[in-house]
Amino acid sequence: MAEIEGKVKEIISKQLGIDVGQIKLESSFIEDLGADSLDNVELVMAFEEAFGIQIPDEAAEKITKVQDAVDYIKGKLG
Amino acid sequence: MDADIPASRTMSGTMMGQTALVTGSARGIGKGIALALAKKGVNVVISDVNIEEAKVVATEMEALGVKAMPLKFDVSNSVEVTSAFAQISEAFGRLDILVNNAGITRDALIMRMKDEDWDAVININLKSVFLCSKEAVKLMSKQRYGRIVNIASVVAFMGNAGQANYSASKAGIIGLTKTTAKEYAKRGITANAVAPGFIKTAMTDALPEKVKEDMLAAIPIGQFGEIDDVANAVAFLVSPEARYITGNVIHVNGGMYM
Numbered sequence A: 001m002a003e004i005e006g007k008v009k010e011i012i013s014k015q016l017g018i019d020v021g022q023i024k025l026e027s028s029f030i031e032d033l034g035a036d037s038l039d040n041v042e043l044v045m046a047f048e049e050a051f052g053i054q055i056p057d058e059a060a061e062k063i064t065k066v067q068d069a070v071d072y073i074k075g076k077l078g
Numbered sequence B: 001m002d003a004d005i006p007a008s009r010t011m012s013g014t015m016m017g018q019t020a021l022v023t024g025s026a027r028g029i030g031k032g033i034a035l036a037l038a039k040k041g042v043n044v045v046i047s048d049v050n051i052e053e054a055k056v057v058a059t060e061m062e063a064l065g066v067k068a069m070p071l072k073f074d075v076s077n078s079v080e081v082t083s084a085f086a087q088i089s090e091a092f093g094r095l096d097i098l099v100n101n102a103g104i105t106r107d108a109l110i111m112r113m114k115d116e117d118w119d120a121v122i123n124i125n126l127k128s129v130f131l132c133s134k135e136a137v138k139l140m141s142k143q144r145y146g147r148i149v150n151i152a153s154v155v156a157f158m159g160n161a162g163q164a165n166y167s168a169s170k171a172g173i174i175g176l177t178k179t180t181a182k183e184y185a186k187r188g189i190t191a192n193a194v195a196p197g198f199i200k201t202a203m204t205d206a207l208p209e210k211v212k213e214d215m216l217a218a219i220p221i222g223q224f225g226e227i228d229d230v231a232n233a234v235a236f237l238v239s240p241e242a243r244y245i246t247g248n249v250i251h252v253n254g255g256m257y258m
């Protein structure tokens, strides 16, 4: 489970070009990490690819914080 | 996501080893564009519904020392488009250039134009650009590099009696080009349009002499365009040197519309 969190942070760090250390579970992609709407779409695509899952648009819209992504992916894989 | 883009792809320099998809490239202007790119060392996907001709063209391109892949898909069919891009990604690992060239005409005066003729032209000329661009930007965003060129037409700007469907589809392409340019500018992707005037192809050879004479009178340069005139404009827009040009239209029409 901690593994998922680490992988999620790594993907975010790569996508947004920021240090993994700066990414906290409560960080909001847009407000805290400087993502724009296009980054958000690309992040979701990257999660789908990395974890081999499908994230429907309705679910993707609700993923605004790092924790949301981790929870959603855990739910899908768990 | 790989940020290691060779300098040659981002700075001025060679396009050698890049990959391009040119739709409708079994003949005509599309074939000319594919040839112009192959001459610059770009690997080309020759896509068309006419796969027999596409295969012949691909063989011609390979003689220039590049990889050429004939690929059959209908640009207006989203399932076929998605699968085509998966095949391209599998074969080449990247896509640097997309030229949306495939197009048709179904001319009639508005009073006589059938719904089917309207729908077919809008789907093949305009929806196709949306479908192919959608797949292309996914690949290009990851690469942080891409060049999209959409082939419009002078009639998008002038209108043309008998071409309600065609002129609307080509005008639609202009709006779509500008939106694509704005959405993906931050990802190193440019999107531009080339609007040809009257170009000598099988499509225009078929016109009656009288029509051709009238058109010629409206062209300041006094000649019809050649396929290469269009291909050269496309080759410039897809080059790394054109990095600061996006959301624009290059008119290739001998001065017919300014």
Ligand SMILES: NC(=O)c1ccc[n+]([C@@H]2O[C@H](COP(=O)([O-])OP(=O)(O)OC[C@H]3O[C@@H](n4cnc5c(N)ncnc54)[C@H](O)[C@@H]3O)[C@@H](O)[C@H]2O)c1
Residues within 6 Å of the ligand: B023, B024, B025, B026, B027, B028, B029, B030, B047, B048, B049, B050, B073, B074, B075, B076, B101, B102, B103, B104, B124, B151, B152, B153, B154, B195, B196, B197, B198, B199, B200, B201, B202, B203, B204
């Ligand atoms: N010839 C001109 O004077 C002129 C002027 C302005 C714009 N254009 C535009 O340039 C482009 C090329 O024109 P051209 O004169 O070379 O035409 P063309 O008819 O010679 O070539 C078009 C190619 O597209 C292919 N095609 C048609 N429908 C397709 C589909 N659904 N899926 C995939 N491929 C399909 C055809 O098989 C053909 O090989 C078109 O978009 C056209 O509107 C041409």
